[in-house]
Amino acid sequence: MSTATGYYQTGSSWLHRRNPITKLLGVALALVATFVLPPIVLPVIGLIVVAIAWSTGLGRAIVRALRIPALLLASIVVVNALFFPGATDRLVSLGPLSVTREGLSFGLISAGRVLVSFLVLVTFLFTTLADDLLESLVARGASHRIAFVVLSAVQMVPRMQERAGSILDAQQARGLVVSGSLRQRAKALVPLIGPVLLGSLIDVRERTFALEARGFGARPGRSAYRVVADPPADRWLRLAILLGVVGVVVLALSGVLSR
């Protein structure tokens, strides 16, 4: 079985070497700034995020990942541009519909916020090993039970796709027709999805026994097998990020930038 690295992309950039907690705080800072500060500063935040993402050497992978939110972004811009309620300033008339200035600006701002937060999250996911993140969270007092749930859920999605692939092969070998008319494909759905769902649910029993045999439910404290690096520079970086979050909130509340 392939190693469960999730979405982690191997690398050795400066961002890869940061402690996961530091990066998590950085994500929080970027998200707060994106959604709390007025939209005028959005391009600035976007440029900083792009610069950081590019410096990790994963620029191409991140750009390739952009096709996932493309539909959402287009949808936000188009629906708001055409159907913004109460909008009067018509820019372009496209047959029966027309693009309004208010709708277009609302749509672009919303889409920009989604785009920036997507870039931040993908950069974080690509440069951080999920095991490291949860190990350092548990070391800082997070519940190991919740950590297990989150980590195995993240790893379960690709595993389920793998299982679906092998069940597809197995059913085809038994003569199941999976192509053809819509009705035929719909009929093939139950013998494909049924075993995937029931199989993974029945696996829960085996996993429970395996966990119990390794003392998962045991009460006394536990020691860590993995040691996550925490360079001294990270401590200062974390302090700076925390100050940044406070600064952003104060800036947003004082309303300096909104007039």
Next chain:
Amino acid sequence: MSIDWLTICAEGQSGICTPAIQIAYVAGIIVALVLLVFIAVRSRDFSTATLALIPVAIAINLAVGSLIVTLRLPIYLDSIGTVLVGALAGPWAGALTGILSNLIWSLLPVPGGAGPVAAFFAPVAGVIGLMAGFWAARGVFNLRTDDARIGGFLALAAGIVGAALSFLVIQATIGIPTLGADTTADDQNRFVLTGVVIMAIAVAVAWISRRSAFAFTAEDPRIRPYLTGATALFAFALVFALTRLFLGPTGWFSTIDGSDATFLGGLNLSSLALTDPAGLLVEAGIALLVAAAAVAWARRGDNARFFPVWIGGLTTGLVAAAISAPIAAGVFGGVTGGGTDAVVALFRTLGLNVFQSAFAQGLTSDPLDKTISYTVVFLILGALPLTVRTMFSRGETTIAD
């Protein structure tokens, strides 16, 4: 430091005010955090089996949910795993599954995810898990068709029907005030008052019928015919309402008479709106046919067992719609990137404002979506081996007694 920004923007207002969208963000995040902390405390009591089940349920949510987003269908189906955990391991485990599903979905680069949209609906997912646990404890997944507790579900259905009828009566007589952007305080008071009256009627109908018509004893011979009748009535009401909504003399098709050139290019479909009484007969005829088919289906075997499952799904959907509407309206004006966007856009072209469109979309999608989800979970539970179901703390609520 001035606090002018502390006023909520009216629709279309710009300048010094806080947009409703940011209020929705903050409120959603706070509710999700409070729920999460509370559940984290409760999670100490979860068994290892429950903790091993939750990741699988989350993966099911994400796999099916992102598939539906890709297909751009106007439903979600992202809470099958949540309902399953709620049924097998209780409401708090269900709530944890729902909240974590949406938060993790927001983090993963899969369709519908990798953005803040899913995370904002985490409180809704949490409440869906709570309600699934509540309904499972009331027996929706294990009632036989001769169980006395069926009476409670029939009474609840009667209450919902009573509310719908009183809504129609009020609309036809004194009228329901619209809640547009230019609403006066008087209109708002009247709106709240009518809402309270409708709710009171629903509760009264449910309470009285529970103690009179639907007060069953165990293995009462009336339960089966009553269930069959209720299924038929529900099918009739649903189909009649739908056909009336589209084909009635003032229905949806009659509004598309070509007078508004900005919608569908001034297409005239008003000839599809049937005039009374001929139209009424056609609509009632279609509904009667469907109801007859429902009776034939419900009389066969244990098919009527689906009725409580559907009541559970329907009520969960109504609650989910009520909670998700303000969030959906706050987040990007109701646009979430899924197939439901088309529905929101449709309601907006009909002249509803952002909040009304989001709520109308929720009322269209959510009850249907949750009813399907509950049905799927009911079928999955039936197919799961007994030894797997009984590993979980509430497993016995899924075994017919």
